[in-house]
Amino acid sequence: MKKVAALLLTSIALQNMGAQSFIQAYEDRADMVTQANITTNLQEFAGFGVKKTGTTANTNALDWLKNKYLSYGYTASNMSEDTFTYGSSTSKNLIITKTGNVYPNKYVIICGHYDTIVGPGVSDNGSGTSIILEAARILKNIPTEYSIKFIHFSGEEQGLVGSSHYVNNVAYQNGSQVLDIKLVLNIDQVGGLIGNNNNTITCERDTGGVSSNNTASNAVTQELMNCTTLYSPLQTHLSYAYSSDYMPFEAKGYTITGFYEYLRSENEHTVNDTFANLDPVYIFNVGKAAVGALQHFAVASTASNLLSTNDTSLQKSGEAIRVYPNPAKDLVTVEFQQKVKEFKVEVNDMAGNTVLSFENQEKINTSALENGVYTFTIKTDKGNTTKKIIINK
Known part of the structure; x- marks a missing residue:
């Protein structure tokens, strides 16, 4: 060069x-x-x-x-x-x-x-x-x-x-x-x-x-x-x-x-x-x-794909979500402020690969995941939100 x-x-x-x-x-x-x-x-x-x-x-x-x-x-x-x-x-x-x-x-x-x-x-x-x-x-x-x-x-x-x-x-x-x-x-x-x-x-x-x-x-x-x-x-x-x-x-x-x-x-x-x-x-x-x-x-979108609980389309519609505990071991809970009938949870590693996927399941079994950082994306008809969760066993 x-x-x-x-x-x-x-x-x-x-x-x-x-x-x-x-x-x-x-x-x-x-x-x-x-x-x-x-x-x-x-x-x-x-x-x-x-x-x-x-x-x-x-x-x-x-x-x-x-x-x-x-x-x-x-x-x-x-x-x-x-x-x-x-x-x-x-x-x-x-x-x-x-x-x-x-x-x-x-x-x-x-x-x-x-x-x-x-x-x-x-x-x-x-x-x-x-x-x-x-x-x-x-x-x-x-x-x-x-x-x-x-x-x-x-x-x-x-x-x-x-x-x-x-x-x-x-x-x-x-x-x-x-x-x-x-x-x-x-x-x-x-x-x-x-x-x-x-x-x-x-x-x-x-x-x-x-x-x-x-x-x-x-x-x-x-x-x-x-x-x-x-x-x-x-x-x-x-x-x-x-x-x-x-x-x-x-x-x-x-x-x-x-x-x-x-x-x-x-x-x-x-x-x-x-x-x-x-x-x-x-x-x-x-x-x-x-x-x-x-x-x-x-000028990329400012709607984060790793959104916090105070900036999500779901919360704006009254459906704030908790994903816990964080760090987690073998079980992660998805909790809605208001009841949601249909939803999907997609878990991705930091390379973007989908490693787990569930429908209408609030208790997520993470025992098969290795230690590391993952994104949990919750999808409903109101929008999507994503949380970064650490798995540490």
């Missing part, structure tokens, strides 16, 4: 927190990022070895990405591929589109590259790849006003070849703009170095190139910093955008922003860019920030 040796950092930023309000639903979904998923994605990414553009390993990584999205419930109709050539090699960008319900033809793009050189590139850029996957998994069924494109670029390491092809042949065609893009959020090399105090993430704004988009980029980067502080434990540091996949978008006048590690690992483009040398907890925290920010930018 970025070829220069040092990153000039401009100013610590915790500014203007009042510009954005904390939204409980956004935090609930940010909290659905799991360390287990991040780690699994990173290790699987590493397993493909050096994923140089045009190689079999690069193609294998692309197929792996497609299978991930299918496992999350996306279909072939949500996916498209942008094929490009570099020298005698051919490679593909992968684009997954989640359609917005108010502005279906205006897009928020979250992107990062999956190609690597020299080493397995687990930080550069398995870290960004794993975060984009988690964001897509969590937001799959969450209504958003704006459409979201989750894009995995190849050819970044050869000079932004894949993203340049996408911008000039998909976003623009025959010199005319085709895609109305609200903003581009790029995530590149956010793995950190194990052992460092990785408590800060760099947020990147546009300071050069096409000057007409600088003000807009500065504004959305400020929003990115605010979201990071609201929905993750990370501090933020303001810097400038350069030499990654948002730059072809910037050249066309689109608004860009991005994440990049604050304390440099210096392992990029070496055999040392491995899972053992990065900080998976840092990536987990950047993932929470990304999910929070993506919801803000795409």
Whole structure:
């Protein structure tokens, strides 16, 4: 990815927190990022070895990405591929589109590259790849006003070849703009170095190139910093955008922003860019920030899928629900303030898999569940509510 040796950092930023309000639903979904998923994605990414553009390993990584999205419930109709050539090699960008319900033809793009050189590139850029996957998994069924494109670029390491092809042949065609893009959020090399105090993430704004988009980029980067502080434990540091996949978008006048590690690992483009040398907890925290920010930018529903007892459609209709005890062992009780004849209880693990399902049953046998966090969704003709329950035997 970025070829220069040092990153000039401009100013610590915790500014203007009042510009954005904390939204409980956004935090609930940010909290659905799991360390287990991040780690699994990173290790699987590493397993493909050096994923140089045009190689079999690069193609294998692309197929792996497609299978991930299918496992999350996306279909072939949500996916498209942008094929490009570099020298005698051919490679593909992968684009997954989640359609917005108010502005279906205006897009928020979250992107990062999956190609690597020299080493397995687990930080550069398995870290960004794993975060984009988690964001897509969590937001799959969450209504958003704006459409979201989750894009995995190849050819970044050869000079932004894949993203340049996408911008000039998909976003623009025959010199005319085709895609109305609200903003581009790029995530590149956010793995950190194990052992460092990785408590800060760099947020990147546009300071050069096409000057007409600088003000807009500065504004959305400020929003990115605010979201990071609201929905993750990370501090933020303001810097400038350069030499990654948002730059072809910037050249066309689109608004860009991005994440990049604050304390440099210096392992990029070496055999040392491995899972053992990065900080998976840092990536987990950047993932929470990304999910929070993506919801803000795409204007996600504020009706939480992990609703509390003081914010549910059921309570508003006079049917407040208690789900207890919490933590629980082998039995969970669902209790309605007003009697409900027909209802369904669906229990999901934090990966979104349904593990138990009952109809019209107030005493839920949880003895078969392993220790962990689960969501209990109660569905009636008045609406749905979801509670997060800890099983601890």
